[in-house]
Amino acid sequence: MLAYERFGTGEPLVLVHGISHRRQAWYPVAEQLAEQREVILFDLPGHGESPDLVRDGRPVKDVLQQELIALLSELDLDRPHIAGNSLGGRIALEAAVDGLVSSATGLSPAGFWKGNLDFAYIRAHFAVLLAAARLTQPLAPSLARSGVARKLMLGSLMTHGENLDRDRVVGDLNSMIAARHALKTIIAGGYPFDGELPADIPVTIAWGTKDRLLLPYQAERARRQLPNAEHLWLEGSGHVPMSDDVEGVVDVLLRGSSQGLRSSVADVA
Known part of the structure; x- marks a missing residue:
């Protein structure tokens, strides 16, 4: 069983951290989110306090998907909202593709690089x-x-x-x-995102303008590939924006899981 925390009240919002991080990555924004959402934080396999990542010959994507499905089942969560950062953002998008969630938000999601x-x-x-x-x-x-x-x-x-x-x-x-x-x-099993998002699942993608890992031009690639999603900039934020812009990230996550976004967050030009 993956290590997790669950607190707050309201619609359930599952938060997925990035590769090599841990669930505490969300602590800067979790308290404010918990005022309006039931927040679920968890450690990915091989991260934090969770058990090791075991492939058993399976693609990494399938392992992560199956672990997420098992967690949702264990916690009796039926199509919760989901948001993630980096790898977690990619997992959120894949969950939307598979129809597992009611909405998905990705903060600098992985999978939109150009090539090798x-x-x-x-x-x-x-x-x-x-x-x-x-x-x-x-x-x-x-x-x-x-x-x-x-x-x-x-x-x-x-x-x-x-x-x-x-x-x-x-x-x-x-x-x-x-x-x-x-x-x-996970890095060895990485490949570009190529999923098709269902029309009935709202998707939001926000990118830090100072991202030095998944460089900001990838936000434009994401916009072209996923034209029906909401695309935003987090001005002045890096790859892990939860500490850089607490208020901005809280707003994006709340609005993203409410199918709306504040006007004060700049749209991608």
């Missing part, structure tokens, strides 16, 4: 992140006392890493190292 060279950049980015995490792990508790150091340590993922406290940063770093086998397995 573009994907090689993503693989290299994660390889550097993991190597840096392992190198700095012994010093991380001391380094992370400084807001400037936290900002630098997390600079490739978010623009305001200093917003996270020391314990969160150290915990995320340790979680990334612990998830390295799942990270390598």
Whole structure:
């Protein structure tokens, strides 16, 4: 059984973190969301406190889909709303394709890179992140006392890493190292998103303008590929926007799961 948390009141909203992260990625926005939604956070297989990712010869996509279906069944959730970041955003889109959810929101969802060279950049980015995490792990508790150091340590993922406290940063770093086998397995099985979204499932895609992992031009590719979705920019946010723009992300998630969006969030031009 995957590790999860469930709290709040209202329509259920399942939140899916990105590759090498953990459910705590949503903590900056979870409290506000819980005022209007029943929030479900969980750790993906091989991440956080969940069991290892076991393929047994299955494609990675099928493993992740089956684990999500099992979790929804265990929690007695019938077509909840879903939102995800990065890999989690891709999982949210796949759940919409499969008709498992009532709405889907992706924050910089994976799957819209150009080709092999573009994907090689993503693989290299994660390889550097993991190597840096392992190198700095012994010093991380001391380094992370400084807001400037936290900002630098997390600079490739978010623009305001200093917003996270020391314990969160150290915990995320340790979680990334612990998830390295799942990270390598998922990256090895990666391929572009090619699903067809059902017309009756609202989909929202929001992209940080300062995303340094899934570069912002991919938002334009997503818009061309999924013209019926709502497409938004999160101004000044990085790849993991939940700490960069708490109010903006909360608004996107609430409105996305209500089939509406605030006018103050800029549409993709």
